[in-house]
Amino acid sequence: MPQLPTSINGVTIEFSQTVNKTVDQKIINALKHCIKPNIAKGYALTKIYISSANDSHKMPSRHVQGSGKAVDISRINGLKMSLHYKTNKTVQEITNAIQNTFETYTHKRENFGPLLKNKLGKPHPVSGHGDHIHISVN
Numbered sequence: 001m002p003q004l005p006t007s008i009n010g011v012t013i014e015f016s017q018t019v020n021k022t023v024d025q026k027i028i029n030a031l032k033h034c035i036k037p038n039i040a041k042g043y044a045l046t047k048i049y050i051s052s053a054n055d056s057h058k059m060p061s062r063h064v065q066g067s068g069k070a071v072d073i074s075r076i077n078g079l080k081m082s083l084h085y086k087t088n089k090t091v092q093e094i095t096n097a098i099q100n101t102f103e104t105y106t107h108k109r110e111n112f113g114p115l116l117k118n119k120l121g122k123p124h125p126v127s128g129h130g131d132h133i134h135i136s137v138n
């Protein structure tokens, strides 16, 4: 399986030290689809932080199920969503745009975050995810 790259569409990808970067190709393609400098009109995306990929979750999480089918994004341009989503327009607009754009990805499965909690395109209430975006693929 491929490795998560350190840059996607010119956007820098930073990782938590514990991240296992080996993921399904569909995850890489999902990131190529929704990680872009101009993803939110009028706000520049320069950097995201991946706090989890193929690791550190207990089964049956998509992170380890069939291996590498999910990623968590917890910072935008170096700013933690947990601290800045509600108050920083850039963090909020870009987070929302990533979630909205992931909804248009063919192989989307879970799309949980501060804006949306959807599974296969339909509302799917889950707790948490106010502080990161969790996306997974089929």
Ligand SMILES: [Zn+2]
Pocket (backbone or CB within 6 Å): 052, 063, 070, 071, 072, 133, 134, 135
């Ligand atoms: Zn997750």
